[in-house]
Amino acid sequence: MRHAPRVLIVRAQEQRGAQRLHGSSDFDGPLIADAITQASLCTGCIAQKTGLPASKVGEGIARVAATLEVTTRVGRCHRCLEETVVHRIG
Ligand SMILES: [Zn+2]
Numbered sequence: 001m002r003h004a005p006r007v008l009i010v011r012a013q014e015q016r017g018a019q020r021l022h023g024s025s026d027f028d029g030p031l032i033a034d035a036i037t038q039a040s041l042c043t044g045c046i047a048q049k050t051g052l053p054a055s056k057v058g059e060g061i062a063r064v065a066a067t068l069e070v071t072t073r074v075g076r077c078h079r080c081l082e083e084t085v086v087h088r089i090g
Contacts, residue, residue, distance in 0.1 A: 028052050028060035033068060033089060036061075039078035040071075040086035049079070061087055 031050040035041060046061075047054040064070055068089055075086045 028056060029063045029067070032057065032060040033064045036064075036070070036087050037089045040075055040088040041079055042077040042082060042084045042086050045077055045079040046087065064089075 028050065031052065032046060035046050035049045041049065043054055043057050043061075046052070046057045050057070050060075052060065061070060061072070070087055070089060072085060072087050074084065076083055077086050
């Protein structure tokens with residue numbers, strides 16, 4: 001019973017193709033999507049929050065944007081409060 005919601009989430013992601021990228025065991029999309037669902041974050045903060053190298057964050061955002069609507073704009077990062085390019089889901 002307790003597993004049902006997670007199964008449903010995974011299934012929904014599969015239907016969107018998010019889990020269908022093979023050849024990479026460290027798909028970062030869900031991590032990044034999670035980080036920018038609650039707040040607009042700059043690349044540096046996404047890297048810090050997810051533990052990913054900054055070089056992989058841009059690629060990860062592109063992958064997330066393939067399945068979810070990602071807004072990228074100049075604004076204030078919620079984490080470091082810099083006025084810079086920030087990313088957010090939706
Ligand atoms: Zn930041």
